[in-house]
Amino acid sequence: MIRILVVEDQALVLGAIASLLALENDFTVVGTAPNGRAALDILADCRPDLVVSDIEMADMGGIDLALHLQRMTPGTAMVMVTTFARPGYLQRALAAGVRGYLLKDTPSRELAQIIRRVMAGEKIIDPQLGDLSQTDDPLxxxxxxxxxxxxxxxxxxxxxxxxxxxPGTIRNQLSEVLQKLNAVNRIDACRIARQMGWL
Amino acid sequence: MIRILVVEDQALVLGAIASLLALENDFTVVGTAPNGRAALDILADCRPDLVVSDIEMADMGGIDLALHLQRMTPGTAMVMVTTFARPGYLQRALAAGVRGYLLKDTPSRELAQIIRRVMAGEKIIDPQLGDLSQTDDPLxxxxxxxxxxxxxxxxxxxxxxxxxxxPGTIRNQLSEVLQKLNAVNRIDACRIARQMGWL
DNA sequence: CGCCGGAAGTGACAGATGTCACTGCCTGAC
DNA sequence: GTCAGGCAGTGACATCTGTCACTTCCGGCG
Incomplete structure (x- = not known):
């Protein structure tokens, strides 16, 4: 039986993921929390084998939660589930000992299987992020x-x-940024940076 | 038995919400779709009594889906579940005949109850959205x-x-838009329109 | 010490953007 | 018919933006 703690700030999604995981016979959802701080508070009571967490949350995000877990209870596995493909997050998550990193458009039936593989010791990165992490952030x-x-x-x-x-300094620096991003103007630059997860 | 179609672009959240709803004895999830267009495609096969849909989706968003539903199968109830509190979305959703409008941080256990009340004929707006100043969409x-x-x-x-x-026509029209939105330039205008849910 | 490299700033320029006044064109209302 | 109103377009103008060459200042570093 795998004991799971779910951390996610949107209550509806939190409850939905918990009920999704609860369907599996070998899983028990031992707790849920709306942010990293609340998760830490209930950690001792829950004693989860694995934490499924969002990244972007108010109060304490998934990365910081992972860092705390790594120090306090290094045996606890951690799977990140996030909306956007941001290479910076992936790198920091891996550095924090995260063993699974998924996008929220992963098919839901795969989640259980991925959790089992992570518990078996595998490290699983969403394939959409594999190549993204290669592109260096020029900013x-x-x-x-x-x-x-x-x-x-x-x-x-x-x-x-x-x-x-x-003002001229700003103009020059922004002009350099445009070159770095191959953008035709500042709007384009913002769009590109956002899309690449550099902003 | 209430027949439900779930529409949401993040596969993981889609599956999770479907499994959450499937737990209720009086609900049947008759179909799921990742966007509005796919939802329309399977509508005839599913014959749902009620559609639960996200708003922001690629291909066809929840508002457009609601408009189509209103014309094609006006008997079908529609509940919107969305991330952001944007007054423009709420107004357009209501104009499209939507009968429930929730934020994703609604507690998950309330969703089933809200769906039942909507099916009973009630119109339910998330309280966090009720007091939003109802500024009209000038666009x-x-x-x-x-x-x-x-x-x-x-x-x-x-x-x-x-x-x-x-080109001059575009310039003039865009200039008008700036006035309408009280924006200082086009970037500002885009930001304002997005924030208000008018884009 | 002189030299180098980075950050900040200036000036000049072309082109893009935003504002305004004004001209046609069409269409629906009276 | 004609009148108003909306849409498309033009021209002029001030300002903003993006690019480039160049200067200045400052903190290492040999």
């Missing part, structure tokens, strides 16, 4: 900051004021 | 089309070529 933190501000609709002048830089 | 379909193209990073010239219009 540095400043690039990301600029793109985020540009994405809000701020002009170069406004961004410059916010970052206490000259 | 027409052309506005939306322009914004979507602008959002991809296309220039006025490119958009003009795509729609077979003069």
């Amino acid at each position: 540095n933190n400043r690039d990301r900051e600029l793109l985020r501000l540009a994405e809000q609709g701020h002009s170069n002048k406004t961004i410059a004021r916010m970052l206490d830089k000259a | 027409n379909n052309r506005d939306r089309e322009l914004l979507r193209l602008a959002e991809q990073g296309h220039s006025n010239k490119t958009i003009a070529r795509m729609l077979d219009k003069a």
